[in-house]
Amino acid sequence: MNDIVSLKNVAFRRGENEILQGIDWRIQPDEHWGILGLNGSGKTSLLNIVSGYHFPSSGEVEVLGNLFGKTNLPELRKKIGFVSSSLDRFADFFNKEKVERVIVSGKFASFGIYEQVAPEDWEKADHLLESLRLSYLKGKPYHLLSEGEKRRVLIARALMSDPKMLILDEPCSGLDILSREQFLGVLEEVVGSKCHIIYVTHHIEELVKEITHVLLLKDGEIVAKGPKEDVLKPELLSETYKVPVTVRWEQNRPWLAVKEETTIR
Numbered sequence: 001m002n003d004i005v006s007l008k009n010v011a012f013r014r015g016e017n018e019i020l021q022g023i024d025w026r027i028q029p030d031e032h033w034g035i036l037g038l039n040g041s042g043k044t045s046l047l048n049i050v051s052g053y054h055f056p057s058s059g060e061v062e063v064l065g066n067l068f069g070k071t072n073l074p075e076l077r078k079k080i081g082f083v084s085s086s087l088d089r090f091a092d093f094f095n096k097e098k099v100e101r102v103i104v105s106g107k108f109a110s111f112g113i114y115e116q117v118a119p120e121d122w123e124k125a126d127h128l129l130e131s132l133r134l135s136y137l138k139g140k141p142y143h144l145l146s147e148g149e150k151r152r153v154l155i156a157r158a159l160m161s162d163p164k165m166l167i168l169d170e171p172c173s174g175l176d177i178l179s180r181e182q183f184l185g186v187l188e189e190v191v192g193s194k195c196h197i198i199y200v201t202h203h204i205e206e207l208v209k210e211i212t213h214v215l216l217l218k219d220g221e222i223v224a225k226g227p228k229e230d231v232l233k234p235e236l237l238s239e240t241y242k243v244p245v246t247v248r249w250e251q252n253r254p255w256l257a258v259k260e261e262t263t264i265r
C-alpha cells in the first residue's frame with residue numbers, strides 16, 4: 001500500500017533561516033503520529049508543508065498520493081482537516097450560529113453557511129454529534145459552549161468533509177483536565193473513521209493509545225521517529241527538550257518530569 005505521507009530529504013528555508021533540514025519521514029496506513037519539539041523547533045512549518053500550505057525549498061513531498069509539483073494543492077487541502085487552539089480566534093465568525101450549523105459549515109470550509117445544504121448533510125451532522133457524544137449540544141449557540149465543548153465541535157466540523165487526514169495542533173491547550181480527557185476520548189472515533197491523525201503537543205501525556213508513532217524535532221531536524229514506545233525514551237526526550245527529563249508510563253500513557261536537582265537557567 002502507498003504511504004500516507006512521504007518526505008524525502010526535505011528542507012525549508014525562509015531568507016537566511018534554515019527552518020527544516022534533512023527531513024525524511026513516512027506515515028504508513030494504520031499509523032497515527034504525534035510530533036513533539038520545543039517552541040520554534042519547526043513543528044508548524046512541517047505541518048504547513050504536509051497540508052500543502054508551504055512548498056519545501058528542496059526535497060520531495062508526497063501526501064495522500066499527491067506528489068508536490070505535480071498536483072493541485074488546493075484539492076489536497078480539501079482532504080485534510082485541521083483543528084488548532086489558534087482556531088479559537090476565528091470563533092467570532094461562528095457568532096451565534098447553532099452547533100449543528102457550525103458542523104455543517106465544515107463541508108464548505110466556510111465560517112457560515114452560504115450554500116444549499118442537502119438533507120443528508122444535516123443527517124451527517126446529527127450522526128457526528130451522536131458519535132462524538134455531543135447530541136446534548138444540538139440547538140445551542142456555539143458561543144455559549146465551554147472551551148472543551150467548542151474543541152469537540154470543531155473536530156465534528158473537521159470530520160464533516162470526510163478528511164483522509166486530521167491535523168491537531170495543540171488541540172488541548174487551555175483546556176482543564178476534564179475537558180482535555182473528554183477531548184482525547186473523541187480520538188477513538190476519529191481513528192475509527194479511517195482518518196489519519198497528526199497530533200502536535202507540548203504535553204506527552206496527550207499521546208493516548210490511538211497515537212501509535214512519534215517524531216521528535218529539534219532546531220529543524222529530526223532527533224528520532226518511530227513507534228511511540230521506542231521514541232519516548234528519557235535520553236531522546238532530554239535531547240529534544242534540552243533539559244534532563246524522566247518518563248513514566250501509567251495506564252499506557254507517558255508522563256514527563258524534569259529530573260531532580262536540575263537547575264534551569
Ligand SMILES: Nc1ncnc2c1ncn2[C@@H]1O[C@H](COP(=O)(O)OP(=O)(O)OP(=O)(O)O)[C@@H](O)[C@H]1O
Nearest residue numbers: 014015017019037038039040041042043044045046
Ligand atoms: N515565514 C517565516 N520566515 C522566517 N522565519 C520563520 C517563518 N516561519 C517560521 N519561522 C521561524 O522558524 C522557526 C520554526 O517555527 P515554527 O512555527 O515552525 O515552530 P514551532 O515548533 O511550531 O513552534 P511553536 O511550538 O512555538 O508553535 C522559528 O524560529 C520561526 O521564527
